[in-house]
Amino acid sequence: MKKILFPIFSTLIMLTSCSSDKNEIVKLEGNSQGTTYHITYLSDHAILYKKEIDSLLTDIDASMSTWIPNSIISRINNNEDNVIIDDYFRTVFKKSVEVSEKTEGNFDITVGPLVNSWGFGPTIKSSLDKTKVDSLLQLVNYKMVSLKDNKIIKEKPAIKIDFNAIAQGYSVDVIADFLQSRGINNYLVELGGEIKAKGKKGNAEWKVGIDQPSEKKGEERKLEAIINLNNRALATSGNYRKFYIEGNQKLSHIIDPKTGYPAKHNLLSTTVLADDGITADAYATAFMVMGLKRSIAFIEKNKSLNLEVYFIYDENGQWKTYTSKSLKQRIKELD
DSSP states (O other): OOOOSOOOOSOOOOOOOOOOSSOEEEEEEEEETTEEEEEEEEETTOOOOHHHHHHHHHHHHHHHOTTSTTSHHHHHHTTOTTOOOOHHHHHHHHHHHHHHHHTTTSSOGGGHHHHHHTTOSSSOOOOOOHHHHHHHHTTOOGGGEEEETTEEEESSTTOOOOOTTTHHHHHHHHHHHHHHHTTOOSEEEEETTEEEEESEETTEEEEEEEEOOOOOTTOOOOEEEEEEESSEEEEEEESSSSEEEETTEEEESOBOTTTSSBOOSSEEEEEEEESSHHHHHHHHHHHHHHOHHHHHHHHHHTGGGOOEEEEEEEETTEEEEEEOHHHHTTEEEOO
16 A cells, blocks of 8 residues: 555755754664664663664564464464554554544555555455456455454454554654653664654754655655754555556556555655654655545645644646645745
8 A cells, every 4th residue: 555664755954953062962773674774862871772673673564464474463464363462563554544544444454455466565465356356355444353362363364464654754653662661862763764743953943855756766765845843753655666567558556445556646755744753654655545635625624633734746847846834934845
């Protein structure tokens, strides 16, 4: 429905300032979930937590990665008996259902069979026609999956769960919570383009950049805007990085769970700011499915969610942007 857990749709840039005399700046980076992570935080004693963070990410993969054959999610998808979920799985499952209900099914974790068949999952692309798509749609409905006694109940064995549109945002939250448990209150965590920041770096707020949409592989990424980010999470989804051309059609990895086909509209990318990464990640995907007008209407109707957005869309061949009113004072659009 979104990315395959690893493509990066937003570029992180850090505009640094000097650290205070008390705190030292620590920078960690590594590989996980098929992508990279970059973490910066201020620590009194410059303590390195890379080993602990890598262990957390390994545990999350063991729970929710469809690319690991013996992960909890893979075992559930393969209909193994008596698979007990863990806290990671439970948290993401419950949030997924919440977002599905809010968006009237435009976000749906059971879209996995369609993602795979369109060639954006861990399996080989299928040959698709309308009959095949309609058949797969019978397996797509979040209401056919439930949680009972720490087990996932599927109404149909062929249903496949896919957390790839939400898991990286949640992973960022887990890392941020870990840092805070160690008394670190000034940090920026980035994993695969999903970001969470708290506090400041010295006297300056954390700043992150949003990519210009570009389909050219290997082209140096250019920034569309820079956002001041403090005590917020940010996620970006787009249809310009992960796609392929078949015939004369561009087929994006963002699959509409209601039609079974790649979403088609003029929205090129969605950047969502929320209180946590799991929320930002899920809604960034949902809005790419919903399109520009419906997404704006949703945000206006659901102000209690505390979402801010920066949308890039195409209007007669020209890039246009839509920015939440509350975000305008913290964003700088670039020429």
